[in-house]
Amino acid sequence: MSRETLIAEAIETILTCNQDAAVDVAKRSIDEGVDPVDMLSEGFSVGIREMGEKFGRGEVFLPQLILSANTMKAATELLNEAINDKGSVVKKGIMVIATVEGDVHDIGKGIVISLLNTQGIEVIDMGRDVSVEKIIEKALEVNADLIGTSALLTTTMMSQKKLEDELKARNIRSKFKTMIGGAPCTQRWADKIGADAYAEDAAQAVTKALELLGRN
Ligand code: B12
Structure with missing residues (x-):
């Protein structure tokens, strides 16, 4: 089966909220050697995103x-594993x-985490709905390079500004490089709040993270 057909099927499974079909197409794409990042x-x-619109x-x-988010999650878990298998x-x-x-x-x-892992960046995932205070505590505890x-x-974008402000208020801003992402974020927002980098997708997140670590 062609790469294009598998990609078209993947889109369709999300639009029809068909979890079994999504898992099936994800598995077939792995078997066929299609890049999981492309899938x-x-x-x-x-x-x-079309569902969001x-x-x-x-x-x-x-x-x-x-339902479509759950469908997406099921397929993403499988593909993230396939990405992680290629890890360095x-x-x-x-981070x-x-x-x-x-x-x-x-x-x-x-998705960002899986891709960063493949590039040798150890990522500590704190999950979702996490306060700025907890993020800073963890970053200090593990001596993180990146947040x-x-x-x-x-x-909720305002919390990204709060993080910058809080790091400055505690006099620890220079200890970390900060990166922001998510659909409503832009380079302009990153510049405005003083974040070190913005990435629009997972691939760019890897490039920017390596740049910030001085590895590119
Ligand atoms: C799936 C989804 C949900 C799911 C989330 C499931 C989950 N576990 O994630 C559910 C159904 C739970 C949900 C709930 C809600 N949602 Co919603 N949701 C979406 C949807 C359709 C897709 C998001 C997504 O997964 N995209 C796919 C991924 C791959 O893309 P991504 O998230 O952008 O990530 C990429 C980049 O942004 C970047 N990136 C992401 N994070 C990071 C981090 C870093 C550090 C870096 C560098 C890069 C990076 O890399 C990623 C990979 O390429 C969006 C639409 C959209 N256009 O985003 C709406 C959307 C975000 N949701 C919206 C809304 C309104 C809600 C609700 C308030 C609805 C409600 N009435 O309850 C609730 C909010 C709940 C809450 N408190 O958070 C609105 C937001 C509008 C706004 N202006 O703020 C959107 C835009 C839909 C719309 N058009 O109205 N949602």
């Missing part, structure tokens, strides 16, 4: 969005990552 970025992610236009409702062993740095307080969106963060925050809501 995620050109396939499943395209489907979930339909939700925004009132064409689908929250229960359907939840040389450790280049430690603490979290979805900010009040925000439960974590699918994209999961990454994900925000998918325009309301």
Whole structure:
């Protein structure tokens, strides 16, 4: 089966909230040797964003969005494992990552983590709905090089600014490099709040993280 057909099927499984079919197409793509990153970025992610647009236009409702998010999660777990199998062993740095307080969106963060792992960046995932205080505590505890925050809501993006402000207030801003991501974030937002980097997708997150670690 061609790569294009598998990618088109992946999009369709998200739009139809068909979890069994999503897992099946993810497995087949792995068997066929299609790059799992492509399956995620050109396939499943395209489907979930389209669902988000339909939700925004009132064409689908929250229960359907939840169903397609669950479908996406099931496929993502499999593909993330396949990405991790390609992991490198040389450790280049430690990153603490979290979805900010009040925000439960974590699918994209999961993809970012898998890709960072393949590049030798040890990622400590604090999960979702995590306060700035807890993120800072963890970063200090593990002596992190990088702090990454994900925000998918325009309301929760403010926590990314809060993190910058709090690091400055505690006089520890220079201890860490900060990276931000999530659909509403932009380079402009990163510049405005003083984050060290913004990445629009997982591949760019890897490039920027390596740059910040001085590895590129
Ligand atoms: C799936 C989804 C959900 C799922 C989340 C499931 C989960 N476990 O994640 C569920 C159904 C639970 C959900 C709930 C809600 N959602 Co929602 N959701 C989405 C949807 C459709 C897709 C998000 C997603 O997974 N995208 C796919 C991934 C791969 O992309 P990504 O997240 O952008 O991640 C990539 C990059 O951004 C980047 N990245 C991400 N994080 C990071 C971090 C770092 C450090 C870096 C460097 C890079 C990076 O790399 C990733 C991989 O390439 C979006 C639509 C959209 N366009 O984003 C709406 C959306 C974000 N949701 C929205 C809303 C309104 C809600 C609810 C408030 C709905 C409600 N009425 O209850 C709740 C909020 C709950 C909460 N408190 O958080 C709105 C937000 C609008 C706004 N202006 O703020 C959106 C935009 C939909 C819309 N068009 O209205 N949602």
